Amino acid sequence: MTLAPERTGAAGAAVETPTGAPGPAIGRSVDRVDGLAKTTGTARFSAEYPIPGITHAVLVHAPIARGRIRSIDTAQAEAHPGVVLVLTHRNAPKLTPPPTRMNPMDLSTMAAGSTIAFLNTDEVHVDGQPVAAVVAESLEAAQYAASLVRVDYDTIVPTSDFDAELGNATPVRSMPVMPPTGGKRGDARAAYARSAVTVDLSFSTPQHNHNALEPHATTAEWDGDKLTVYEGCQNIDWTQKFLAKRFGIPAGDVHVVAKFVGGGFGGKSKVWAATLIACMAAKLAQRPVRLALTREGVYRTVGGRTPTRQRVAIGASTSGHLEALIHEVTSRKGRVGGQADQIVACSLDLYDAAAILAEQRIVELDLMPNTAMRAPGEAQGSFAVESAVDELAVVLGLDPVDLRLRNQPGERSPVHGTRYSHRRLAQTLERGRDLFGWDDRPATGTRDGKDLVGWGVAAAIHPSWEFVANVQLTVDPSGGATLACAFHEMGMGTATVVGQLVADCLGVPLERVTAIYGDSELPLGPGAGGSGQTASLAASIERACRAMRKRLDKLAEGLGMPDGSDPADVLTRAGQGPLTVEVGADAGPRATWGQVRFLSKMVMDSRRWMKAATGAHFCEVRVDADTGELRVTRWTSVFDVGRVVNPKTTHSQLRGGIVMGLGLAMGEETLIDTRTARIMNPSLAEYHVPVHADVPHLDVHTLDDPDPTMPLGVLGAGEVGIVGVGAAIANAVRHATGRRVTDLPITLDRIIS
Incomplete structure (x- = not known):
């Protein structure tokens, strides 16, 4: 080159x-240069470094969501053979409080997963908050001793019913250097009122939790006032600076090693309780400490995707040109952290409606703060918008691909007014239509034995960034x-x-x-x-x-x-x-x-260009007419991610996003007991992620068309793959069954009810 x-x-x-x-x-x-090391087991992840004198830490989680520790008895745990120490709020090192506001000049201020002063307070703010950590010579000793810690609490009734609190939601304002959480063009409400054809639908998406292949783990070691942390993280710089500030030492005295990370998807972009507690325990014990979370521990101490309630109202002419697009969203954050995801962002650039209104509101609850999870915002928002566009096609009697193509923006963003640096969404739709054989799609779904067969389509968009x-x-x-x-x-x-x-x-x-x-x-x-x-x-x-x-x-x-x-x-x-x-x-x-x-x-x-990766998903589903069982049987996606440096790794990323979208669409749902604010299904036995039988062959294509405004023409491929997947499946179910499912996940009861 x-x-x-x-x-x-x-x-x-x-x-x-x-x-x-x-x-x-x-x-x-x-081929991946690290493939051999990973497949032969020689690659070392954060809990696998051989550290002389290593000890093991296990957390004690609060079984309440709000309250205060009345008393804590660690005597039995401390007396157990092999126990080095039991860390509680009574003996833990005092840390500098975490920052509560983002400073654009120091983005590590965004690294705090929560504002909770872990083990520096007797207050309990969320279900599963760590109230103690047992450090022992062996993992088994630490696990058993943790069960011997006795804690009594004064409880406060938590607020965790999302739907019940919708009336208390407050408006979200977009922040500088952050993705947009709102926008408008013209008077969308008035345009909707006078439109000849309208669609007005309400949608819900549930909370999701992270389940990376490698659960969060930290190995911490102090040498005097210098800290070394082996940490599976997504931002070494943020982690280093955040830990330095919390422990009151220079950033150069914190050494962060993250050679291999077993998946992150946003869940490892911030510093959570276990990382801090491992470092605190190592400082107090004057020994290296390893703290690896259990699957349940990840659910209890790491944030996930926010639930949403969304309304999409579209007004159009009889020819199918959009005259109004209204997207209203309410999401939630924790009372002790979290922020609004860019759920309405896709509504600002997918279609050239004459008038657009995108608004977000947010509710604070006594739950773990929400955090980034692959395409945070776009993954949920695209489900609502692309489902509503599909329903408009049904009402108008138009082909869903044709409707999308006739409403593509020109050279500029409809809301921002900035010029598109490189927009190929129409080309992804056209190529996907040809590859999938969309022209053979019947007006309504077909029946094959006991299966109802339907085809669906959805568009995808995700902004591009440089750091x-x-x-x-x-x-x-x-x-x-x-x-x-x-x-x-x-x-x-x-x-x-x-x-x-x-x-x-x-x-x-x-x-x-x-x-x-x-x-x-x-x-x-x-x-x-x-x-x-x-x-x-x-x-x-x-x-x-x-x-x-x-x-x-x-x-x-x-x-x-x-x-x-x-x-x-x-x-x-x-x-x-x-x-x-x-x-x-x-x-x-x-x-x-x-x-x-x-x-x-x-x-x-941002004032000159709108830069984004785009794509189009096409899928076939089969629905058992008797049971409502849903299977995705065929899938084709075409993406514009700019220049493709390595087709093998790029297509792998895109397929991974689609698989994660299959989970969003058909199975993933964190269940909250609103009486206690506790997660009821904190394990892979009860929280359903896709398995091999759920995933058909994923036919993935890229345009490989460089964006002239991006370095080497690269737009990015990690997140756009999940955007629109939920809608494509819901639209195929609508085609197969005639039923519009507006609540995720699309379980059989929602199909046959």
């Missing part, structure tokens, strides 16, 4: 845009190129893709590139969230490779060698040792100035 000369971007910053076709590495389906990424690039006379950055590998193949980017941007074979990552002692990396990690890394890698190539070409010129010569040949002939370039600054005043530049670019970019 050749890099074009630098040009000036939206914020006046240099933007490096690739020209021509990808090089020999980019665009290839390269700060500092990198260090080194080439040596042996021909090796090493890229160092504290980015994250959570299974999506980032380390592999980084190698491909360096290989082509620097002009060296892929097998000679090594990526070093997952450690706070490396240059600051972007968090793995918002589908922005690859694009962020691409921008810095391009700059680093350009700077390296200039230095190499200058050396080559002095040797009479042509520009673009192999780095190993140049360094060898020059008698030069390893050559290193760095991009970015992550310390002192320069780091502050770098954050100012980052925020300025983000704001200026």
Whole structure:
């Protein structure tokens, strides 16, 4: 790949845009470089590092959701053989309280999963809040001793009935540098009132909880006042700075290691109770401590997806042109943390309605704070909007694909007025229609034996982001190129893709590139969230490779060698040792100035461009006419995620999003006992995620069309895959059965009732 000369971007910053076709590495389906380590078990996750003198911690969870500890008896637990200590609010180290407001100049202020002062208070705020931690020489001893801790409580009646509290919801205002939680164009209510054809539907989606393959785990070790944390996290920088502030030590004295992370999906983007308590226990015990949450422990101490109640009202002409689109949402947060997801965001850009109104309200409850969960907001909001659009197609007697195509925006966002940097949603719909054979779809569903068969479609959109990424690039006379950055590998193949980017941007074979990552002692990396990690890394890698190539070409010129010569040949002939370039600054005043530049670019970019990955889902379902049992039997999706660096890893990410969407649509639901505010199904035995039998062959395609405003043309693929999946299935059920299911999950009782 050749890099074009630098040009000036939206914020006046240099933007490096690739020209021509990808090089020999980019665009290839390269196997994951960490695949062998993971499949043979040599990859070490946060609970697997061999630390001399390691102890094990187990949490004691409160069985109430609100109240105060009246008394706590740890004598039996402390007397149990092997117990090192029992940590409670009576002896735990006192920490600096967590921040309660986000500071744009320090995004680590967003790292607090909750505002609860864990083990620094006798108050209980949520079901399952840790009230003690037992540290022992063995896990078994800690588990048994934890059962011996006796706690008495004074209880307060919690507020946890979401529907009962809807009347107490308060408006949500969009925040700077955050995704939109509202917007308007014209007078949508008046336009709806005078529309010839209308659809007005109410929807509900439940709370969801995280179930990553690797449950949350922390290994903490102190050396004097210096802390080392082996942590499966999605944002090393946030974790490092947050822990430093809580323990009152310099950020440089906190070493965070996150080489491998067994899935995150947003649940590991913040710091939760167990991480803090492991560090507190290690400090008090003066021993390394390992704390690995059980599945139930994850439900009790880690946030999940907010439930929603949504209304979508659409007004249209008889020709099917949208005249009004109203999307009203109420979600919930915890009284001790959480924030509004961008549930209405998809309504602002999916369709060119003449008038649009998107509003969100929020309720505070005595439950664990909600947190990011793959496409937070878009996953739920798209279910409502795309179901309502499908119902409008039924009312109008129009093909659902044709209705979507005739209402696509032009060059600018209907609400924001910003220009689309690269919008290919119509092309994904058209290509998906052809690949799926949509033209053969009958007007109503068909019957095959006892099965009712239906086809559904839904569109997808997810914004694209760029974050700060500092990198260090080194080439040596042996021909090796090493890229160092504290980015994250959570299974999506980032380390592999980084190698491909360096290989082509620097002009060296892929097998000679090594990526070093997952450690706070490396240059600051972007968090793995918002589908922005690859694009962020691409921008810095391009700059680093350009700077390296200039230095190499200058050396080559002095040797009479042509520009673009192999780095190993140049360094060898020059008698030069390893050559290193760095991009970015992550310390002192320069780091502050770098954050100012980052925020300025983000704001200026958002005023000029609307950037997003898009896609279209097509599916076939079969519904047992007698029992209502639902099966998805065929699936085709087409996505525009910009340039596809590695089709194998990209398509894997998109398939993963679709599978997670199948769970959202057909099974996942956290059940809350509103009398006690306790989760009733905190395990994989009762919380139903998709299994192999639930997932058909997923036929996934990408346009591989670079966005000229994004680094290397990459838009991001991690989250757009789940958007619209719930609606596609609901729309197929509507086609098969004639029943519009508006409440998730789509269980058999909701189909046959």
